[in-house]
Amino acid sequence: MAENALALPPAAPPARPRVLLAGTALVSAGAFMAIVGLVGIYLSTRAGVLASGSAWLPEGAKIPLTPGNVAMATMLLSGVTIWWAVDAVGKNDRQMAYLALGLTIFFGVAVINALTFLYTQMNLSVSTSQGVLIFSITGALIAMITGGLLYASVMVFRTLGGEYHGRDREGLTAAALFWYVTIAATAVIWYAVFIVK
């Protein structure tokens, strides 16, 4: 096995210095700014309504804590599993890598499920300014999570195809970076929308 591997033609050097990672960093920063911008508008609008003496949420509407907390905790857990995947690929432990990536995708889908469940509990109409803001913000987060899941899935298939391994795990590292930023965005929304309300 070892001799056979040595007989292989030398692998192409990894792209220097990490084109995919640099591109992902820029996109991640942009996606984070989009979420932060939306949350900024949310807080600004909310401050204006509170300053006028009105309550922020319309009568009858509520934002239950449990689904939001579960979503946040699940995202944090997925941060561990994606780190596990990157580490496993670094050790050429493919089975663990698949397991970890599979769990990450499972957790991501669970967060989307928690957020959509929250929609059914809020009793909030989209035809109010609060509804527009909250549905836009959480919708943008769901889109970001979906993008992160697709990105991670592509990297799973690429790893399965042998493109990434211990010496070069740029693709997975890039997907992990985007996922960490998604977790940070979730944390911002969790605090500003679900906790502060």
Next chain:
Amino acid sequence: MPPAGSDGGEVKTPMAVIETPAETVDAAADSASTDRPAPAGLAAVLGSADHKVIGRLYAGTALLFGLITLTLGTAFAVEGLKPSTLDVFTTDTAFQSWTLFRVGLVFLFALPLTIGVAMAIAPLQVGARTIAFPRAAAASYWGWLMGSGLLIASYLLNGGPGGGRESAVNLWIAAMGLLVVAVLTAAMCLGTTVLALRSPGLSLSRAPFYAWSVLVASVMWMLTLPVLFGQIILMYVDHRHAGGVFGGDKVLFSQLGWVLKNPQIYAVAIPVLGFAADVMVTIARVRLNARGAVLTAIGAFGALSFGAFLASTSEYVAGSPVTVGIALLAPLPVLAVLAISGDLIRRGKGAVSAGAAYAVAALLLLLLATVAGAIGAIPQTDASGTIFDVGVNHAAVLAAVIGALGGLHWWATKILRQPAKESLGMLAPLLLFLGSVAVVLPDLIAGLWGSGKELTPDWTGGIEGLNVLVLIGAGLVGAGLILALAGLLPALRAGEDVPADPWEGQTLEWLAPSPPPLDNFAGPVPTVTSAEPLIDLREEK
């Protein structure tokens, strides 16, 4: 030689899953060596992921849209001679046309023109054989083109801010979203190219000024335009599903107003500083000792153009000490580059060129924009929210346009096929500069001392008497643009023995043949050992 087993036969070792089967390697090698005819004609343009082709497409289309936008602007200048009568526009269409002009000037003209030049030149400057994510770069152009088409279509269908047809207003919001995503994709490709595809030895501190400014601009666009995209999502949900609880059609334009005002509007003009510094240092034919100062100035100007915090449209934020401080600091980096450019002209050994004329014109106009922005930010002037903001916007946008036109002229042998015509290239920036000043100053004066609210649907802003000057300025800008294009016409023809380095350049793009081949450089790109690799090569000879 395969290892032998104990029975003397060949040992069959299982292949690791990460190894590529030999037959796949052979097939890939055969495929690569097969001579396939290079696409030609329309296929070479429509299907290309070559950054130079995409850059040309961006610049060409932006110039076409620019002519249309400037015509619309000139119509407003005519209207401004006697606004109360509304001779050119009707009351119904004036506001929609005005928003098309304001949005088009940035998103259909200045920004894509700047991106076009950057896309063609930045990879060459850093010694890359391609742009990062070439197919994404091509997608950004086609996405932008589609977004532009939809934006114009939405206006034709009575959409846009203040439009009468709800579905067309929704189309306008969606088109704006597509435009922003396309620009962000382009910024991602450009930023990644400068960050990750620099040739060996070319550290960021050695990066050409223009490439550095493209990186700074890309990062700033990536950090600010997503906030606009988030706002567009909000607008769409509000307008499409909530019936306009945030104010409906009329406030759509004011919601994106922060993108068209300072400091955010300066982000469009960041590459002006890099272009000017590159041109000046090249014509001076010296190694610039103050490189760090120029790089810092460009970086600082980028940081000072961060205006996303104004997206919440809070009056408190607009008049806060931080906002005023940013506006007051913004002229300093421009002054620094201008001062270093002046010193380079004084020390320079080379002849004055059209590129230098474009650079000086763009720098002076950007200085006017930033100084005006600083004055307008002082609360006592009461200029914020008046037509003064339009003047600052026009100054910054036109500076970006002049800088990009200068880039097309200066790098004509790399972007197009031959050198551009120098005589026309000397005259065009003069007309563009004078015209721009004539367009901008009346708005600034009207904002400070006139009745001038920023234009409202009944279109009554400005001081009527000064609008004659605006019309003259618009004419001069139009004439300057046509002259600039005329100067570029000879560069479109194929030529023989086109010099690779007509200006005795210092940076790697001048190492590439003119016009550059598909992979940019004819031979290997040398390891860079200083910020002026071509001077090093000449000295070695």
